[in-house]
Amino acid sequence: MKILTKENIIEYLNEKLPDLHFSSQAVVNQIGEGELSKDIEGDGYCNYVFRVADGDTSCIVKQSTSVLRRSGRLVSPERIHYEYEIMKIREKIVPQYVPHVYLGDFENNVIVMEDVSNLRLIRFEFNKDHQLPLLAIQGAQYLAATHFYTSEFYMDTDKYREQIAHFMSPELRVVMENGVFLNIFGAKDYDKACGPEFQKYCESIKNDPDLQFQRYKLRHLFMTKSETLIHGDFHTSNMFADDEHLKIIDMEYTFGAPFSYDLGFIIANIISQYCSATFRPYDKEQDRDECLAYLLSLIEMLYVYYIEFFFEYWNKDAKIEYKITNGFKEALAKDILRECFGFAACANFSRVMGDMETADFDMIEDNDLRTKAKFMSASIDAVLFKNWQLYEDIKQPIHDLVSLMRAHRYGTGIHR
Numbered sequence: 001m002k003i004l005t006k007e008n009i010i011e012y013l014n015e016k017l018p019d020l021h022f023s024s025q026a027v028v029n030q031i032g033e034g035e036l037s038k039d040i041e042g043d044g045y046c047n048y049v050f051r052v053a054d055g056d057t058s059c060i061v062k063q064s065t066s067v068l069r070r071s072g073r074l075v076s077p078e079r080i081h082y083e084y085e086i087m088k089i090r091e092k093i094v095p096q097y098v099p100h101v102y103l104g105d106f107e108n109n110v111i112v113m114e115d116v117s118n119l120r121l122i123r124f125e126f127n128k129d130h131q132l133p134l135l136a137i138q139g140a141q142y143l144a145a146t147h148f149y150t151s152e153f154y155m156d157t158d159k160y161r162e163q164i165a166h167f168m169s170p171e172l173r174v175v176m177e178n179g180v181f182l183n184i185f186g187a188k189d190y191d192k193a194c195g196p197e198f199q200k201y202c203e204s205i206k207n208d209p210d211l212q213f214q215r216y217k218l219r220h221l222f223m224t225k226s227e228t229l230i231h232g233d234f235h236t237s238n239m240f241a242d243d244e245h246l247k248i249i250d251m252e253y254t255f256g257a258p259f260s261y262d263l264g265f266i267i268a269n270i271i272s273q274y275c276s277a278t279f280r281p282y283d284k285e286q287d288r289d290e291c292l293a294y295l296l297s298l299i300e301m302l303y304v305y306y307i308e309f310f311f312e313y314w315n316k317d318a319k320i321e322y323k324i325t326n327g328f329k330e331a332l333a334k335d336i337l338r339e340c341f342g343f344a345a346c347a348n349f350s351r352v353m354g355d356m357e358t359a360d361f362d363m364i365e366d367n368d369l370r371t372k373a374k375f376m377s378a379s380i381d382a383v384l385f386k387n388w389q390l391y392e393d394i395k396q397p398i399h400d401l402v403s404l405m406r407a408h409r410y411g412t413g414i415h416r
Contacts, residue, residue, distance in 0.1 A: 187354025
């Protein structure tokens with residue numbers, strides 16, 4: 001296996017993809033090393049990722065190795081084979097949302113794909129209060145289409161089973177099964193900068209027997225309810241966008257799981273932004289209110305559009321036995337609603353309580369305000385853990401978020 005570096009990558013590309021043809025003057029940057037703007041950088045957390053640019057020609061080169069780049073954890077480098085395969089599948093379903101793949105080199109565990117850095121990472125656009133007008137409809141369409149067309153509602157049953165077995169990914173599944181549902185994801189300890197009261201509050205949520213039951217119930221759903229091939233890591237640092245376009249990256253966490261999981265994962269990110277926007281400084285309170293309203297609308301409309309798109313594909317392409325079964329669609333929509341907010345609580349709580357860098361909160365320079373934002377985020381998670389199985393309508397979790405925002409913003413819900 002050839003390990004790619006800044007020094008040998010141009011030679012490699014010219015050998016494998018002569019039609020692109022990079023000159024010796026091409027610029028090579030390694031993602032995650034701070035060599036590019038934050039708006040397009042990403043973190044390169046697990047793999048070695050390079051951007052190669054030469055005039056009007058550019059591409060992204062991703063190589064997986066047997067050691068996760070940041071954590072040092074051993075894992076099979078062949079995970080990138082599955083990422084290549086799922087990108088090709090999803091490119092056929094929604095080509096407008098998936099970077100084009102130029103090369104899959106399984107001998108060297110490399111994929112070469114379209115460079116989408118003309119767009120910007122959504123996480124940092126949110127941090128600048130940039131409201132992306134089409135994000136709800138585009139993100140929902142991407143999820144609904146890729147979920148429906150890799151589900152048994154559409155696929156031949158035997159082929160569906162083969163697909164789920166093929167994309168089992170046990171090494172990567174365990175990262176989510178343990179990191180999101182059991183431990184402090186990606187962190188070594190509680191966020192000490194928030195003080196001992198924050199740790200005590202997070203421990204009270206984590207160790208509460210009723211809430212612990214909910215986390216384990218959701219983990220069991222995640223592990224056993226293989227409805228579709230999920231993205232698995234659908235968050236705002238894996239989404240590039242501008243006001244008109246959206247591209248989704250980093251698909252190596254694809255495996256069988258509930259329809260609701262990806263939706264919950266992105267909602268968790270938006271909840272973090274919602275809490276951050278409640279406390280970070282604004283020149284005018286009107287600007288804060290507009291940002292909060294946008295983020296709430298985004299959460300609501302992601303679910304609403306997801307259901308609309310999903311049943312549009314259902315009405316067109318679902319198997320007849322599902323179409324004629326009374327009440328099936330309505331029950332499925334309710335399951336997705338409830339589960340996605342349960343999964344949102346798990347994903348958000350596993351991040352907010354830890355000491356790992358979180359750009360949504362770390363942009364708040366005043367540590368007291370940052371701590372208040374994280375308290376609010378954890379309290380939202382606690383309420384979602386309690387209520388997720390009770391929701392009948394999307395307006396109910398939205399009401400919970402608004403009530404908690406007002407309580408924390410005006411002082412009645414702050415735990416310190």
